[in-house]
Amino acid sequence: MPPLVQLVDVSRSYGSVAPVRALRGVDLEVDSGELVSVVGASGSGKTTLLNIIGCLDRPTTGSYRLDGVDADSLSDSRRAGLRSRLLGFVFQSFHLLSYRTVLENVMLAEVYGRREWAGRAERARNALAAVGIEDRADTVPTRLSGGQRQRVAIARAIVNQPRMLLCDEPTGNLDSVTAAGILELLGGLYEAGLTVIVITHDPGVAEWSQRQVRLVDGRIGSDR
């Protein structure tokens, strides 16, 4: 089996005049079932790396394979297909639609055309149950606490049954008790077999992960 994530000598520069070299020659492999944190100072390239892994951006040079597929060579629409089939995203600021109910937020994440319409609400309710928030299905996100909103965002991320969750500071807006609950939830998903990559500034989150990748000025400084 190929690694789920395989970056070979990946660099990413922004701009052409005096380019900013956000990533410089990154080699990284992540196998299915790993729980990896990505740490590093502000500006070290963490979000750039996550965007490439998430097929939201392409390397300037080097190659990226996702589940054995050369993601760089695909058209945008094929990349979107790969992304929706394999990946779920969780962000620091939740990115929920405030004028839709919790249930609708999760239902809207289902990929059009990929799965039959019937059962869509039930699958969304199951995802909400998996994160312990099914009783708030009919409310709007603005009536929820930060921790509850992040649970909804995680339900949305898992409703398509992805192979991997990509999380950008998932506990960054939460107090420590609430953050611990979210880590417990992510840890449970990892134990159930999901691959999880988490960008974090929080040393506690890095310690909690199984493997820490540290970026230093766009390069891998350590990987343990």
Ligand SMILES: Nc1ncnc2c1ncn2[C@@H]1O[C@H](COP(=O)(O)OP(=O)(O)OP(=O)(O)O)[C@@H](O)[C@H]1O
């Ligand atoms: N769209 C862009 N255009 C130009 N420069 C960018 C762009 N995105 C990121 N950069 C630069 O690339 C470098 C890496 O940025 P990146 O956001 O990946 O770092 P980061 O480690 O995620 O930082 P933070 O912890 O502050 O979120 C920084 O110097 C940043 O200013």
